[in-house]
Amino acid sequence: MSEKRYWDEKIETLPHPQLIEYQTQQLRKHLELAWAESPFYRQAFSAAGVKPSDLRHLEDLQRFPFIDKAIERDRQVARPFLGDLTAVAEDEVVFVAASSGSTGVPTLSPFTKEDFDEFQDVQARLFWGTGMRRHDRYVHALNFTLFVGGPDVIGAQKLGALCIWAGSIPSERLLFIMKSFQPTTTWTTPSYAWYLGETAKQQGIDPARDLGIRRIIVAGEPGGSIPATRAAIETLWNAQLYDFYGISDIFGACAGMCPVRDGLHLAEDHILIEVVDPASGEPLQGDAPGEMVLTTLRKRARPMIRFRTGDIVQRYPDGCSCGRTHVRFKVLGRRDDMFIVSGVNVFPSDIEYVARNVPGLTGEYRVVVYTENHLTRFDVEVERSGDFQGADEDVADEVRKQIATRLGVRPRQVKVLAAGALPRATHKAKRLLDLRGSEGTSSRGENI
Numbered sequence: 001m002s003e004k005r006y007w008d009e010k011i012e013t014l015p016h017p018q019l020i021e022y023q024t025q026q027l028r029k030h031l032e033l034a035w036a037e038s039p040f041y042r043q044a045f046s047a048a049g050v051k052p053s054d055l056r057h058l059e060d061l062q063r064f065p066f067i068d069k070a071i072e073r074d075r076q077v078a079r080p081f082l083g084d085l086t087a088v089a090e091d092e093v094v095f096v097a098a099s100s101g102s103t104g105v106p107t108l109s110p111f112t113k114e115d116f117d118e119f120q121d122v123q124a125r126l127f128w129g130t131g132m133r134r135h136d137r138y139v140h141a142l143n144f145t146l147f148v149g150g151p152d153v154i155g156a157q158k159l160g161a162l163c164i165w166a167g168s169i170p171s172e173r174l175l176f177i178m179k180s181f182q183p184t185t186t187w188t189t190p191s192y193a194w195y196l197g198e199t200a201k202q203q204g205i206d207p208a209r210d211l212g213i214r215r216i217i218v219a220g221e222p223g224g225s226i227p228a229t230r231a232a233i234e235t236l237w238n239a240q241l242y243d244f245y246g247i248s249d250i251f252g253a254c255a256g257m258c259p260v261r262d263g264l265h266l267a268e269d270h271i272l273i274e275v276v277d278p279a280s281g282e283p284l285q286g287d288a289p290g291e292m293v294l295t296t297l298r299k300r301a302r303p304m305i306r307f308r309t310g311d312i313v314q315r316y317p318d319g320c321s322c323g324r325t326h327v328r329f330k331v332l333g334r335r336d337d338m339f340i341v342s343g344v345n346v347f348p349s350d351i352e353y354v355a356r357n358v359p360g361l362t363g364e365y366r367v368v369v370y371t372e373n374h375l376t377r378f379d380v381e382v383e384r385s386g387d388f389q390g391a392d393e394d395v396a397d398e399v400r401k402q403i404a405t406r407l408g409v410r411p412r413q414v415k416v417l418a419a420g421a422l423p424r425a426t427h428k429a430k431r432l433l434d435l436r437g438s439e440g441t442s443s444r445g446e447n448i
């Protein structure tokens with residue numbers, strides 16, 4: 001039997017006009033469901049002067065109101081326990097995930113049985129797109145506690161891979177599993193992939209030689225789409241990196257890289273993407289970077305209509321040579337981590353491009369943002385690698401120069417620290433220290 005190239009060829013390669021037609025039909029049905037079954041949506045649509053029958057073309061969605069995390073949380077508190085964005089009775093719900101709650105009350109993400117099955121089918125599709133097949137051994141090392149990425153392992157099983165349900169376990173234990181069972185594939189954050197590889201080396205295990213991991217799926221941070229970060233992790237592990245994007249409000253993974261590994265294909269038969277100006281909410285066209293707004297097309301338990309993700313993305317305007325027709329995008333960073341210096345939008349990930357690129361550095365970095373004379377400034381902290389012989393000043397100059405070339409603005413200071421001086425992340429790295437609004441800025445008093 002010749003191996004199929006796509007998990008679901010018909011859907012994944014649907015010609016664009018048919019895809020639009022399919023999305024329009026699904027969206028109309030989905031809006032009708034939200035209108036009929038969710039008190040919140042009926043009220044919100046009415047307040048905006050729109051109803052589902054106003055949607056004739058996909059663009060008409062722009063007339064419908066946005067929702068965001070705050071609304072999701074408020075409606076959950078107002079109507080416990082699932083909130084009134086929900087469009088089915090609780091009896092139909094078979095699974096809930098919850099967000100980490102790092103900015104307040106954890107928000108729940110309910111699934112009907114059909115939603116959950118479709119979720120896992122999309123996960124299988126995305127795994128398949130990385131080249132994962134039946135002969136692969138997959139160690140699933142994501143958290144199973146409430147986290148929407150936990151059940152993704154079921155998608156890998158659906159595909160036929162041998163799955164090892166490791167969960168979130170200490171690094172030593174995970175390395176033991178990797179050494180004993182020789183899995184070929186794992187999934188983690190870019191920070192943790194790096195950390196785990198370095199930890200292995202400290203224990204005398206060379207990940208590139210002693211472990212069988214040849215495919216690493218990463219998500220949760222922009223690093224998987226930053227070439228220098230990718231190259232560093234791939235060399236450390238002798239593996240190929242595939243970037244995925246997930247969001248607890250929808251699916252564990254909503255989008256993932258194909259073998260071309262340039263941009264993430266969104267599962268457009270389930271989710272509609274808009275890119276909007278983060279300040280005005282106005283839709284942006286083409287490849288202009290902006291905030292990603294997602295709308296579910298089929299998830300019945302809780303339709304998400306125009307959900308502002310807070311993620312700043314860039315769409316790819318052209319098709320992909322893999323043959324998949326679904327849109328590609330890459331994540332540039334979190335809206336809340338973006339800061340503006342002299343009119344230029346800066347993300348910590350912009351600094352990561354440089355920190356991973358300049359020789360003599362460990363690749364770890366931190367960006368410190370502060371106010372000086374009413375202007376936003378930033379410093380960059382990097383670490384020299386243990387075996388580097390060059391002078392700190394030369395490295396700092398190179399970092400400053402490369403940031404200026406990349407961004408058009410330069411950091412006020414580049415501090416070169418000793419290897420290991422910056423905090424190591426085992427999950428999501430906190431790369432931004434924002435001191436604006438605090439009293440501790442360096443220039444306080446200088447100009448009074």
Ligand SMILES: [Zn+2]
Pocket residue numbers: 258259260265320321322323324
């Ligand atoms: Zn592709």
